Every structure is written in structure tokens, then in C-alpha cells.
Amino acid sequence: MNVVHPFEGxxxxxxxxxxxxxxxxxxxxxxxxxxxxxxxxxxxxxxxAHARIGAIDTTAARAMPGxxxxxxxxxxxxxxxxxxxxxIHNKDGTPMAEPKHPVLAEGKVRHVGDPVAVVIAxxxxxxxDAAEAIEVEYDVLPAAATLAQAQAPGAPAxxxxxxxxxxxxxxxxxxxxxxxxxxxxxHRVVFETTNxxxxxNAMEPRSAIGDYDATxxxxxxWTTSQNPHVIRLLMGAFVLNLPEAKLRVVAPDVGGxxxxxIYHYAEEAIVTWAAHKLERPVKWTSDRTxxxxxxxxxxxxxxxxxxxxxxDGKFLALHVQTxxxxxxxxSTFAPCVxxxxxxxxLAGVYSTPAIYAEVKAVFxxxxxxxxxxxxxxxxxxxxxxxxxxxxxxxxxxDRVELRRKNFIATDAFPYQTPVALQYDSGDYxxxxxxxxxxxxxxxFEARRAEAxxxxxxxxxxxxxxxxxxxxxxxxxxxxxxxxxGLYEVGTIRVHPTGSVTVLTGAHSHGQGHETTFAQLVxxxxxxxxxxxxxxxxxxxxxxxxxxxxxSRSLAVGGSAMxxxxxxxxxxxxxxxxxxxxxxxxxxxxxxxxxxVAGTDKTKALAEVSLAAYVPHNYPIEELEPGLEETAFxxxxxxxxxxxxxxxxxxxxxxxxxxxxxxxxxxxDVGRVINPMIVEGQVQGGVAQGVGQALLEAxxxxxxxxxxxxxxxxxCLPRAEDLAPVSVATHTTLCTHNPLGVKGCGEVGxxxxxxxxxxxxxxxxxxxxxxxxxxxATPQKIWSILHRQQS
Amino acid sequence: MPQVTLSVxxxxxxxxxxxxxxxxxxxREKLRxxxxxxxxxxxxxxxxxxxxxxxxxxxxxxxxxxxxxAQVTTIEGxxxxxxxxxxxxxxxxxxxxxxxxxCTPGMxxxxxxxxxxxxxxxxxxxxxxxxxxxLCRCTGYHNIVKAIxxxxxxxxxxxxxxxxxxx
Numbered sequence: 001m002n003v004v005h006p007f008e009g010x011x012x013x014x015x016x017x018x019x020x021x022x023x024x025x026x027x028x029x030x031x032x033x034x035x036x037x038x039x040x041x042x043x044x045x046x047x048x049a050h051a052r053i054g055a056i057d058t059t060a061a062r063a064m065p066g067x068x069x070x071x072x073x074x075x076x077x078x079x080x081x082x083x084x085x086x087x088i089h090n091k092d093g094t095p096m097a098e099p100k101h102p103v104l105a106e107g108k109v110r111h112v113g114d115p116v117a118v119v120i121a122x123x124x125x126x127x128x129d130a131a132e133a134i135e136v137e138y139d140v141l142p143a144a145a146t147l148a149q150a151q152a153p154g155a156p157a158x159x160x161x162x163x164x165x166x167x168x169x170x171x172x173x174x175x176x177x178x179x180x181x182x183x184x185x186x187h188r189v190v191f192e193t194t195n196x197x198x199x200x201n202a203m204e205p206r207s208a209i210g211d212y213d214a215t216x217x218x219x220x221x222w223t224t225s226q227n228p229h230v231i232r233l234l235m236g237a238f239v240l241n242l243p244e245a246k247l248r249v250v251a252p253d254v255g256g257x258x259x260x261x262i263y264h265y266a267e268e269a270i271v272t273w274a275a276h277k278l279e280r281p282v283k284w285t286s287d288r289t290x291x292x293x294x295x296x297x298x299x300x301x302x303x304x305x306x307x308x309x310x311x312d313g314k315f316l317a318l319h320v321q322t323x324x325x326x327x328x329x330x331s332t333f334a335p336c337v338x339x340x341x342x343x344x345x346l347a348g349v350y351s352t353p354a355i356y357a358e359v360k361a362v363f364x365x366x367x368x369x370x371x372x373x374x375x376x377x378x379x380x381x382x383x384x385x386x387x388x389x390x391x392x393x394x395x396x397x398d399r400v401e402l403r404r405k406n407f408i409a410t411d412a413f414p415y416q417t418p419v420a421l422q423y424d425s426g427d428y429x430x431x432x433x434x435x436x437x438x439x440x441x442x443x444f445e446a447r448r449a450e451a452x453x454x455x456x457x458x459x460x461x462x463x464x465x466x467x468x469x470x471x472x473x474x475x476x477x478x479x480x481x482x483x484x485g486l487y488e489v490g491t492i493r494v495h496p497t498g499s500v501t502v503l504t505g506a507h508s509h510g511q512g513h514e515t516t517f518a519q520l521v522x523x524x525x526x527x528x529x530x531x532x533x534x535x536x537x538x539x540x541x542x543x544x545x546x547x548x549x550x551s552r553s554l555a556v557g558g559s560a561m562x563x564x565x566x567x568x569x570x571x572x573x574x575x576x577x578x579x580x581x582x583x584x585x586x587x588x589x590x591x592x593x594x595x596v597a598g599t600d601k602t603k604a605l606a607e608v609s610l611a612a613y614v615p616h617n618y619p620i621e622e623l624e625p626g627l628e629e630t631a632f633x634x635x636x637x638x639x640x641x642x643x644x645x646x647x648x649x650x651x652x653x654x655x656x657x658x659x660x661x662x663x664x665x666x667x668d669v670g671r672v673i674n675p676m677i678v679e680g681q682v683q684g685g686v687a688q689g690v691g692q693a694l695l696e697a698x699x700x701x702x703x704x705x706x707x708x709x710x711x712x713x714x715c716l717p718r719a720e721d722l723a724p725v726s727v728a729t730h731t732t733l734c735t736h737n738p739l740g741v742k743g744c745g746e747v748g749x750x751x752x753x754x755x756x757x758x759x760x761x762x763x764x765x766x767x768x769x770x771x772x773x774x775x776a777t778p779q780k781i782w783s784i785l786h787r788q789q790s
Numbered sequence: 791m792p793q794v795t796l797s798v799x800x801x802x803x804x805x806x807x808x809x810x811x812x813x814x815x816x817x818r819e820k821l822r823x824x825x826x827x828x829x830x831x832x833x834x835x836x837x838x839x840x841x842x843x844x845x846x847x848x849x850x851x852x853x854x855x856x857x858x859x860a861q862v863t864t865i866e867g868x869x870x871x872x873x874x875x876x877x878x879x880x881x882x883x884x885x886x887x888x889x890x891x892x893c894t895p896g897m898x899x900x901x902x903x904x905x906x907x908x909x910x911x912x913x914x915x916x917x918x919x920x921x922x923x924x925l926c927r928c929t930g931y932h933n934i935v936k937a938i939x940x941x942x943x944x945x946x947x948x949x950x951x952x953x954x955x956x957x
Contacts, residue, residue: 015883022891023879025825025865029892032824124819125808203829203837203892203927255827255892256927288830510890510928680886680929687930711834711925719921719931748930 009523009591013676016515017529018508027253030207030224035281038209039068041271042127043284044117044134045293046109049145049365049704050156053107054137056117061133066126069278070134071270072117073104079273082264082329083238085230086336087481088168088361096168096361099159101329101368103239103266109138110158110328111366112706113293118270120282143365143704147302147323150364158328158363167326167361168335172343173419177354178308181317185308189391195379196774197300197325197698198691199292199714200372202509204255206295207285208268210275218246221272225251226261226509227547230484232539234264234332240273244539247272251537254509258688259371260295261509262549263332267294292709297698298372300325301338301379305387313397315406317354320346320383324361327368334370335361340420340480341376341468341550347417348384349428349466349642350406355418365704371549373688373749377467382774385463385754389761390770399758400441403464404432414735421468423640425732431666432464434730435644439664444648457651458661459763463755466642469743470555472635487634488552489544490560492521492568494627496613498606499531503630505545506557507537511745512677513553519673520558520739524565525605526592543630551743554673555639559737563631571627575611576603578619639734639742643667645686645751647759656782658694658760663725665751670734670742678744679727685748686725691717692749693756697775715775796857798823799867807854814838814849816857817864825865825895829925836924839896839903840864846903848923865895868902877952878902881941882934884952889928897924897934905942912942 008014021027058070081100088096100106105114117134121127144150144158150165157163182188209222219242225231228249235249236242254261271282286294302323308316324338343357374381388406392399407428408415415423436442444460451458471477474485491503500521506513518532535541548557569589576594577584580601588595594603611618612627648662665682672678695715699707708714733740753774760776761769769784795804798821805820817823817840828850829837838850841863868876878898881887888894904912904920912920917935926934943949 016886018891019883019888020875022888022894023865023875023882023898024869025823025895027825027891029824029827031828032818034822125810201927203835203890203925204827205829253891256890258927287828288832288835512889676886680889680933683930683932684889684928685930688927710832711830712832716925716927717930718925719918719935722918722931725930725932 008529009519010671010673011675012519013674014515014519014529016512017518018512018514029204029253029255030209030222031285033209033222033252035209035211038281038283039120039122039278040124040127041274041282041284042119042131043115043267044119044131045290046105046112046114046116048109048138048140049112049143050141051109051138052141053105053109053116054139057135061119061130064126064130064133066122067119067130068122069120069274070117071274073102073106076104076273079103079269080239082266083234084330084335085332085483087483088170088335088339089481090169091171096335097162097166098330099162103269112704113367114328115266118274120274120278145364145366145700145704147325147362147364150362158365162363165363167330167363169360170339171356171358173356174354175356178317178319178356181354182308185316186311187309187395189307189309189387189394190304191387191390192304193383193386193771194773195299195301195303195382196692196696198298198372198696199698200258200260200295200298201716202256202258202260205286205288205291206261206265206267208271209281209283210271211281212276212279214279218248219272219276220248220250221268222250222252223268224254224261226254226257226507226549228507228537228539229505229545230547231264231268235269235272239269248540251507254507257509258373259298259375259549262547263296263370288711289709292714293367293706296331296370297327297367298369299379300369303383305383307387307391309391309395313395313402313405315350315352318346318352320357322357322359324359325364325366325369326361327364327366329368331368331370334368336481337371337376342380344419344421345377345380345468346384346419348381349408349464351408353418357419366700373685374746375550377746378750378753381463381465381750382754385465386757386771389758400436400462404429422637424637424735426466426640426642426668427730427732428464428642431643431668431730434728435646435664435666438666438726438728439646439662441646451650455653457653457763459649459759459761461647461755461758461762463645463751463758465645465751466640467746467750468638468640469551469746470635470639471550471552472556472638474634484546486546487632488546488556488560489630489632490557490564491543491628491630492561492564494568494605494609496610498527498609500525500527501533501535502561503535503542504557504561505542506548506553509548511548511553511681512674516554516673516677517558517561520561521565524562525568527605551745554739554741555734555737555743556633556635558739558741559635560631560633562738563633564629567629567631568627571623571629572605572608574619574623575608579603579608579611579617636736639670639737641667641669641742641744641747643747643751645755647752647755649756649759649763651763651781653785656778656785658776658781660690660723660756663723665725665748666728666730667744667747668730668732668742669744669747671731671740672729673741678729681744682727682748683725685746686752687717687722689749689752690722690756693753693774693776695721695775792855794854794858796860796862798862799864809855811854812850813852813854813857816854817849823864823866827892827895829893834925835893836900837893837896839899839924841899841903846900865899868898876902877944878941880952881937885933885937885940887929887933887937893924893926897926900924901938901941905938905945909946911946914939
């Protein structure tokens with residue numbers, strides 16, 4: 001049976017194993033699960049950005065039909081706050097401010113959507129009805145939603161003991177070296193920009209079900225999570241004080257996440273705690289408006305950057321000052337996003353010798369901000385790639401040649417940047433050349449002229465980017481403030497008949513793990529994809545894991561599987577040697593077959609696995625029965641995907657609407673396991689990047705009210721807003737993981753926004769426009785055109 | 791409480807509902823047909839699209855009491871009873887037109903209706919415009935558009951199979 005179809009291994013576009021259930025309505029997402037005797041929770045949330053909570057009168061609500069319980073923070077005394085998983089230190093070495101993030105608001109609400117009370121009733125509708133009958137006295141206070149508001153003199157304090165609203169003031173790089181370089185620079189280019197606040201908007205709203213088994217004392221939480229083991233650790237150890245053995249966390253099918261389902265949220269703790277208290281299962285499912293005001297948001301930076309160049313255009317130094325909006329509380333990984341996932345990326349693909357970055361993280365009366373697809377790297381890339389275009393224009397360089405002139409040489413790897421990272425591999429010249437050719441960069445002026453004849457303004461923009469995936473190694477990130485390890489765990493279980501189950505701590509929320517991971521096994525062990533099952537998303541089934549984020553699943557999780565397969569092969573060789581009466585050193589293994597070197601004596605993997613579980617003829621004195629191996633893989637370094645994105649847009653002058661007409665991506669994501677899935681990941685990432693560049697903006701008004709709290713107000717890209725995306729890869733292998741893979745989940749969202757805005761600015765080149773802030777909405781563009789004409 | 795009798799995927803059901811009960815709540819909570827999803831509260835995302843009397847409707851903005859006597863088809867009822875996928879389902883798989891799968895049931899049901907209403911065939915741009923009622927956050931739509939373009943040829947009998955359409 002171990003004859004693998006030649007097209008199922010690494011490099012084959014195997015159609016996805018998981019699709020059949022999704023396409024026939026048999027996916028199982030958290031809200032699809034119902035437990036016997038289940039109750040429903042509804043969270044009463046603050047309508048105010050900032051208010052002191054007075055009396056909460058639940059009398060009328062308690063008398064409503066179906067109501068089982070109503071809880072406020074007073075009922076949850078002794079429950080810990082939601083923990084933050086990363087501690088940043090200030091310039092002076094002191095730790096960041098880390099105010100308590102209560103599960104239910106204590107005394108004050110600090111953002112619209114801050115949970116105040118929970119109603120638990122027999123039906124979803126009854127819980128909602130009763131919540132409307134709760135009367136909360138609010139003493140409404142002035143609020144600060146924006147970075148500017150929160151840092152203004154006399155700004156309202158989000159936390160009473162932090163009057164300046166400062167979380168941390170951090171820096172990286174050598175200021176003296178940067179100052180010295182600026183003193184000699186022929187050109188100094190200043191660029192100021194805002195990276196717009198986004199709401200991730202996975203299509204599946206968050207949901208959580210708590211259950212408690214009074215017989216065993218075991219708690220179970222079903223939740224929409226990218227990393228159930230992390231939730232078990234955070235909620236068990238820091239919030240509810242439950243030992244791991246008594247807490248099972250299950251994340252079934254997850255309907256998209258993009259980062260927003262990494263974090264430990266209050267509702268997970270509420271339903272787990274309430275299910276214990278009531279000894280009944282409790283389900284909570286977010287509606288979309290609730291998601292807008294309770295899912296972690298993304299981005300929201302204000303930055304001033306200055307680049308020093310010599311007379312030939314060589315970059316000499318970069319100085320960056322960024323303010324980052326943290327929201328009202330620190331979400332799980334929020335502090336590391338504008339620091340170690342942002343400022344460390346400011347070298348980009350360039351050999352800039354001196355870089356100094358200062359980052360101030362600020363509390364505001366808004367929903368917490370955390371990692372969203374790309375997390376820090378899109379902000380860094382957008383800043384750099386706009387800055388390079390601005391510099392080219394101001395100093396009179398060709399924007400492509402200026403990039404090429406400053407690229408890290410292909411023979412310079414491993415390359416140590418001035419901001420901590422060491423890149424292991426890359427070839428930025430090849431991805432650039434391939435993209436220029438594929439996008440017909442040289443032929444653009446003809447297309448521009450043709451568009452002009454149709455009354456359209458056409459522009460082309462480029463971005464050459466780099467990012468860092470598979471955050472690691474544990475010891476290094478620990479020294480930088482991470483409070484968790486960042487390894488991954490893989491178990492390979494070869495069953496007696498030779499089929500395989502893979503247990504992995506990585507968890508798919510749309511990436512096709514059940515297919516890609518099966519291909520790894522098909523490639524290495526020769527087991528057909530159909531006979532490989534991937535088990536993930538359940539702490540009771542998978543021994544340990546750290547989950548899926550930062551494009552780590554293949555680079556870290558896949559590497560763990562590869563290491564575990566090495567152990568399987570090593571043990572299998574010993575069994576096979578015994579069966580074939582040969583020396584272990586003489587046994588070779590290739591795609592499902594053990595062979596005595598230079599002979600025709602072979603044993604299939606299934607024969608060896610059968611012997612392992614039915615050890616009648618077995619080296620039992622020296623080898624345990626069974627064929628199951630586990631590996632923990634802790635990466636030596638990040639991986640560094642990079643590439644070139646080229647966008648072409650047309651502006652309709654009458655309306656100001658920007659239409660994306662062409663998009664070319666050439667990415668180096670390392671070794672490609674399934675080209676179809678990689679292409680899909682890049683296309684999806686580009687769609688979110690285009691959304692950021694042209695459409696999406698999370699808007700708070702002056703009073704801190706969330707104005708864009710529905711899909712009618714927050715503009716997500718639709719099919720018409722996008723254009724065909726041409727995706728190609730150019731591979732250099734990662735040098736430090738066994739698969740040579742880098743990661744592809746975020747490259748689209750990282751590389752594309754500056755390419756699109758560079759194209760918009762190019763389209764407006766006759767209008768004297770230096771910059772257009774994201775999102776480049778019709779209103780903004782129309783205003784620019786109108787102002788210029790009047 | 792009002793009673794509603796309706797046929798879902800060819801099977802008749804009589805259920806008690808509240809006046810405010812939505813069709814999607816009836817499907818998911820009363821009939822446990824959880825393939826139909828809820829992605830928003832404002833009729834924007836289309837994850838809840840089903841067919842009612844042969845037309846696509848958003849089941850999140852259809853009251854259950856409006857469905858008395860209706861024939862409803864959900865994603866669970868689209869494949870043949872022997873398990874053979876509908877050409878649209880097959881095309882979504884072949885062209886990698888889904889990732890997380892959450893928008894997929896509504897997207898497929900909308901696409902089937904769109905193609906059925908346009909026997910003349912749709913251009914890529916017309917397919918993009920026809921999807922205005924459905925959001926997908928994963929795929930960037932590119933592969934969804936390709937899948938629908940291929941499926942329409944099979945559904946209208948212009949091609950025998952998807953493999954032929956792909957050529």
C-alpha cells in the first residue's frame with residue numbers, strides 16, 4: 001500500500017483534503033457545536049469610551065423569562081486579569097506599564113465594548129432580552145481615542161495611575177552612528193505617515209462554549225482559537241487557576257483568524273467559569289458589531305522617519321520615531337508588535353548601515369490593538385517602501401534603480417542588520433527582475449497613455465519587501481520579553497497497517513494544514529495523502545503546541561514533524577534490519593521502503609509497522625514495540641521571506657475611485673510544498689493589503705465612539721474591488737530548518753499596501769502630490785483632484 | 791407561538807417559532823443544519839445564503855414565518871443523495887476557491903443562483919459584480935471567480951466536466 005502517487009509529495013498542487021466537508025456544510029465550527037443542557041451567554045458591553053460605573057441594577061433582568069444568572073465583576077472576585085504574554089522594557093531599563101485587564105470591567109469602562117455584565121439564559125434571545133433590561137449607571141468621562149488625543153497635555157488618563165497614558169518608551173539601534181551618518185549626508189528625506197487602524201474581520205465571529213464535568217472535575221472550553229494550547233496555558237495558569245490536567249481546550253474548525261484569534265479573550269474565561277458555577281454548558285457567540293468592539297484591532301501607528309543618502313543614492317542611515325496605539329488594555333502579544341516585529345524589520349531588503357528606532361506605546365480609550373496579518377512587518381514595510389519612493393522623487397533617482405542600488409547583495413548572506421536580525425538567505429535582485437518582467441514595467445507608459453485617452457489616470461507602484469516568520473528561537477525571544485516558548489511539537493503515529501496520524505500543535509484556520517502536512521508525510525514516508533490524518537486543535541489529543549501565527553506552522557510545526565519522521569525512520573531501520581537479518585548500517589529508507597543496500601531485499605513501511613505492533617519476530621531485548629515518535633522543534637532563527645510586488649491602478653477623476661487593475665507578486669517563500677495553496681495564501685494576503693491601502697479604516701469619533709462598527713460602515717474588499725493577482729515564486733531555501741521553508745501566509749498583506757499607494761501617487765504625478773494616506777478613498781482622491789483644479 | 795411548515799432539502803418539517811425567529815435560526819438551531827452560517831448582522835456578508843423556492847435569499851434577513859409552505863435548499867442539500875458534489879462544489883475544490891470554509895456555503899449557494907439566472911454565460915467582470923452580496927476574507931475572490939466561470943460551462947451543458955472546462 002505504500003506506493004505514493006508521484007504528484008502527492010513536496011511540490012504538488014494536491015487538492016485539499018478538508019474541502020469536501022466545508023463544501024457540503026459539514027465543517028464544524030464552534031457555534032455549530034451544541035452541548036446537552038446548554039445555556040446561552042450574552043455580554044452587556046459599555047456604550048461609552050470612558051465612564052465610571054455606578055450602580056448596576058439587575059432586578060428586572062433577573063425576573064425575565066429563561067434567565068439563569070447574571071454576573072458582574074463583583075461575582076468574579078479572585079479571578080485574575082487577562083495576562084499579557086510579552087514584556088517590553090523602556091529605554092531606561094524599567095519594565096513597561098502593565099495595568100490590569102479585568103475579565104469584566106471593575107469600577108470603570110475604558111472602551112466602547114468593554115464587558116460589564118454577563119447574562120446567562122435558556123436561549124440566545126432570552127439572554128439578549130434580559131441584558132437590555134439591566135440598568136447601569138455610568139458617570140461618563142472625557143475620552144482619548146487617538147494617539148494625538150491621548151498624548152495631549154491634560155489628556156484623560158485611561159488608567160488612573162498612568163497619567164501620561166504611556167505603556168513604554170523603547171528603542172533599538174545605535175543613535176550615535178545614525179547621528180554621525182546624518183551629519184555627512186548629501187540628502188536627508190523626511191516622511192511622516194499614519195498606518196491606518198484595521199479590524200481583522202475573520203468571517204467566523206468568535207464563539208466559546210464552556211462545559212464542566214462534576215464527576216471528573218474536568219473543564220472543557222471549545223473556542224475559536226488559532227492556538228488552543230496557549231489558551232489552556234494562559235487561562236488555566238493566570239485567570240482561572242486550573243491545572244492543565246483539568247482543562248481541555250478544543251478549537252474545532254476555525255473560520256479565519258488573521259491574528260485576531262490568537263489572543264486569550266474575556267469571553268473564554270467567562271463561559272468556562274460560569275459553566276463550572278452553574279454546572280451547565282454555557283455558549284457565547286459574538287455578533288458582528290460585537291466583534292468590531294471586542295476583537296483585537298490591528299496597526300494604528302503614527303510615524304516620522306528620516307533617511308540619509310549619499311550623493312549617489314546609497315542609504316547611510318535611518319531614524320524612525322513611531323507612536324503605537326495599544327488600546328485600553330494590553331492584549332496578549334500587543335507589546336511585541338510595534339517593537340520586535342516592527343523596528344527590527346526596518347532594514348528591509350537594504351544594506352542601510354545605521355538604524356535607530358524609537359517607539360512609544362500609548363494607551364487610549366479604544367479596543368486593544370494586537371497582531372493582525374503581518375503584525376508590525378506591514379507597518380515597517382509600508383514606511384520603508386513609501387520612504388524610498390519619496391526619496392527617489394525628491395532626490396531625482398529612478399525608484400527601481402534606487403532600490404537595486406541599496407539591496408543586500410545576494411552573496412552577503414548570512415547578513416547581520418543593524419537592528420538585531422540576521423537574515424539567512426534571499427535574492428532580492430531576482431524577485432525584482434522577475435516581477436518587472438512579469439508586470440511589463442517597461443511597457444507601462446503606453447498603458448498610461450491609453451488610459452489617459454479613456455479619461456483615466458493610471459499609475460504603477462512597486463514594493464520590494466522582506467519579512468520575518470516563525471518567530472524564534474525560544475531563548476532569544478525570552479530574553480526580549482516573551483513569556484512563552486516558541487517551539488512546536490509534532491507526533492508521527494504509524495499505525496499497524498501503515499497508515500499515519502500526525503498530531504500537531506499548529507492549528508489551521510484556513511491554511512490547508514490537513515493537506516500540506518499530509519504531503520510532508522507522503523514525501524518522506526511514502527504514505528499516500530489519503531492515508532495520512534492530521535489531528536490538531538484539541539489539547540486532549542495533541543500533547544503540546546504553540547499554535548498558528550506569524551506564518552510559523554510549516555517552518556516550525558512542519559519541521560517538528562520532519563524531525564519526528566527522522567526518528568520513525570531510524571527506529572524503522574532497526575526493525576527492518578532485524579526482519580531482513582541485516583546490519584542496521586546497511587538499511588536504507590526511501591519513500592516507504594526499507595532496503596538492504598545493494599540488494600533486492602526490501603520491507604515496506606507497513607510490514608515494519610505491523611512488526612512493531614505485533615512483535616512476534618522482533619528485537620524485543622533492545623527495542624520497545626510500537627512506532628510513534630514525537631519531536632519538539634525550537635528554530636535557530638526566524639525565516640525571511642521576501643520579494644517584489646507591483647500594483648497598477650486606474651483613477652476615475654470624476655469620482656476619485658481607485659481601481660486596482662493589475663497586481664504582480666513574485667515572492668521567495670522558501671521551498672514550496674503545495675503551489676496551489678501558496679498561491680491562494682498570497683492572493684488572500686494581497687486582498688487584505690489592498691483593503692488596507694484603498695478601503696479599510698477603523699474610525700473613532702472625538703468622544704471615543706466606534707463609528708465603523710458594522711460591515712456597512714467598515715469597507716471590506718468585495719470581488720469587484722480586486723483584480724486578478726499574478727503570483728509567482730523564486731526560491732532561495734531557508735538554511736536552518738530541515739525543510740528549507742520560510743512561510744507564505746503574510747507576505748501578501750506585507751508587500752502590497754506600499755505597492756498600491758506608490759501606484760496611486762504615481763497616477764497623480766501630474767498633480768504635485770507627494771503622498772496619499774491610507775486608505776486612498778474616493779473622497780480623498782477626489783479632494784486632491786478638485787483642490788488642484790480649483 | 792406560530793407554526794411553520796416548510797420543506798428543507800426535500801424533507802418536510804413543522805416547527806414552532808417566535809414571530810422574530812429568522813430562517814437561519816430555524817435552520818441552525820431547530821433543524822441543526824449548521825452548514826448555513828451567520829457572519830454579520832447587517833445582511834452584508836452572505837454567509838447565510840440559501841435557496842427559497844429556487845431563488846437565493848439571505849436567511850439572516852428572512853423571517854421564519856415568511857417561509858410557510860416554502861421549498862428551502864441549504865448547502866447540505868446541494869450534492870446528489872449519492873454524495874456526488876454539485877458542479878459548483880466540485881469547481882470550488884478544483885480551483886482552491888475556499889480557505890477557512892466559513893463563507894463557502896453562502897458563496898456556493900449564491901454562485902449557483904447567479905449561474906442559473908444567466909444561461910447566456912457570465913464574463914469574469916459580471917461574475918465579480920454578481921458576487922456583490924458575498925464577502926470572503928481569505929481568498930481575495932480570484933479563485934472563486936475562476937471556479938464559477940468553470941462551473942457555469944458544466945451547469946449549462948457546454949462542457950461535460952470540470953476537467954474539460956479547465957482546458
